[in-house]
Amino acid sequence: MFKEIKNNIFYCGLNDCDRKIFDELIPLENGTSYNSYLVKGSEKTAIIDTMYPPFTEQYLNSLDENNIERVDYIIQNHGEQDHSGSIPALLEKYPEAVVLTNSKVANNIKSMLHVPNNRIREVVDGEEVSLGDKTVRFIFAPGVHWPDTMFTFLKEDNVICTCDFLGAHYTFDDVFAVESEELKNSAKRYYAEIMMPFRMMCNRYTKMIKEMNVDMILPSHGPVHARPDYILDLYADWTTDEPKNLVVLPYVSMYESTKEMIDYLAARLEENGIQTFKFDIIRGDLGDLAMSLVDAATVVLGVPMVLAGPHPAMVNIAYLASVLRPKTKFAALLGSYGWGGNLFGLIGEILKPLKLEIVADPLEVKGKPTAFEFDKLDDLAKRISEKHKSINL
Numbered sequence: 001m002f003k004e005i006k007n008n009i010f011y012c013g014l015n016d017c018d019r020k021i022f023d024e025l026i027p028l029e030n031g032t033s034y035n036s037y038l039v040k041g042s043e044k045t046a047i048i049d050t051m052y053p054p055f056t057e058q059y060l061n062s063l064d065e066n067n068i069e070r071v072d073y074i075i076q077n078h079g080e081q082d083h084s085g086s087i088p089a090l091l092e093k094y095p096e097a098v099v100l101t102n103s104k105v106a107n108n109i110k111s112m113l114h115v116p117n118n119r120i121r122e123v124v125d126g127e128e129v130s131l132g133d134k135t136v137r138f139i140f141a142p143g144v145h146w147p148d149t150m151f152t153f154l155k156e157d158n159v160i161c162t163c164d165f166l167g168a169h170y171t172f173d174d175v176f177a178v179e180s181e182e183l184k185n186s187a188k189r190y191y192a193e194i195m196m197p198f199r200m201m202c203n204r205y206t207k208m209i210k211e212m213n214v215d216m217i218l219p220s221h222g223p224v225h226a227r228p229d230y231i232l233d234l235y236a237d238w239t240t241d242e243p244k245n246l247v248v249l250p251y252v253s254m255y256e257s258t259k260e261m262i263d264y265l266a267a268r269l270e271e272n273g274i275q276t277f278k279f280d281i282i283r284g285d286l287g288d289l290a291m292s293l294v295d296a297a298t299v300v301l302g303v304p305m306v307l308a309g310p311h312p313a314m315v316n317i318a319y320l321a322s323v324l325r326p327k328t329k330f331a332a333l334l335g336s337y338g339w340g341g342n343l344f345g346l347i348g349e350i351l352k353p354l355k356l357e358i359v360a361d362p363l364e365v366k367g368k369p370t371a372f373e374f375d376k377l378d379d380l381a382k383r384i385s386e387k388h389k390s391i392n393l
Contacts, residue, residue: 002066003175005224006216007157008040008134012047012062014055015171022169026193027287030186032169034082035220037161038068039154041131046073046100048152048161049220053085060089070094073129075136076101077163079108079148083220091119100129102140104148128155141165143201145194151205158215164194165205166231168222177223179230185291187222187231191238192290197325203239206232243297243327245393247384250279250289251302252311257336257368261377262302264369265334268381274388281317289317293326297393298359298384300332301347308341318350330387331356332380334363359383 003011013035019028034055037048045068051059071094076084087109091097099109099120106122109115123129125140135155142149144165152161168187177183195202209217210232217225217232225231247269253259259280266276277292293299299321303314321328331351333344344362360380365373 001175002062005037005175005218006159009154009157009159010038010040010066011175011224012036012038012059012066014051014058014062016052016055017171026169027285028169029189029287030169030182031171032221033171033223035218035222037218038063038071039131039134039136041134043130043132044072045070046075046131046136047071047090048075048218049077049083049163050074050086050090052082056086056089059086060093063093071097073097073131074099075152076105076109077150077152077161077220078146079105079112080146081112083163084109084113087115088113091115100138102138102148102150104142105150108148125150141201141205143198144205145198153212153214158213159218160209160212160214160216161218161220162209163220165202165219166209166217166225166235167219170222172223175224177225177227177230179227183223184234187234188238188291188294189287190221191235192294192324193287196238196290196294197323199239199325199327202235206235206239210236238294241327242391243329243393244275244295245273245388246275246277246292246296247298247300248277248279248289248292248296248328249300249302250281250314250317252281252304252313253302254304254306254311255336257365258302258304258334261334261336261363261365261369261373262300264374265300265377265381268378269384272381272385274385281313286320290320290324293321293324293328296326296328297388297391298330298332299328299356300334300380300384303333303335303343303347305335305337305339305341305343310335310343310347315346315350318347322350322353325354328354329357329391330359330384332359332362332384334365334377334380336365336367336369338367357387359387
């Protein structure tokens, strides 16, 4: 796709509608796009970010079809190959081109792509480079989501290229965002899976871009935002410290005992006016769980015993939560067992970095729950409700 966005700024990225998983980790509901932007100044031409390697040939053909005969600068905002993978081919195609990037990206593309030193020019934070009637300014943004990330601001046009930040794994016919529930969910899933571990940095740069009052946001994945407040307001909500009145209940249940307790607790919480999200981690989409953790005030893990320890799928979920680092405040543990062991010790150790307040002692039942355990669940629902009220939810 080759389309003018604004005043000699062109989108030259590609959709990948068939890709089902990203980084061998993240399921893709809507495929993804690899966004590249071409900027024609009166004296120099720059490409901002390149292309994922499997699409290099198609990408170069698009540049030929649109008569791009000279490129002076390849501005690389980030070193991962879905952004940088076509640099070697571009440097061969445009022998006059030089890569403009920061020192961390430079080190990455030297090792990952074997880009030679003499084709790289390192820039510093705040540096400006003239294209003639256009000026590019480099804004370092480490931590959203790699240490090498930077943004490129097109000064005269008041447009910012934000790399992975403010993006979405999403494909489109029109490069401009069509605001919809589907796009919102894709952007939230992308934030939850990729950006949430860096929530505080995301909050900082959301405020910075808001204060810049830019006309457009050009991310590296997903559509261009011609109304920046749409995505900035979403990020302002997602990155705040205040959770919502939501309890997330991921669980595994081998013989329905754990599920019975989760269902009962969820019903009691709903009666207390608390929204719940039950998640079967064996059958569910982990992206849905990650999205729910964006807003959750409390997480309750439902885990059965396997071979004297917690079910390994729940160990994985505990680890996932610990690395995603949501703004969740409270936690509880419940589960069932058949012949004993340590059901909660490993889970608790994995969750320690989150510094969650444990609402009640873990509830452990041999076999099916009885009236005694249901009374305990009533008490747990009451305690969670009180904790939510304590932070004005």
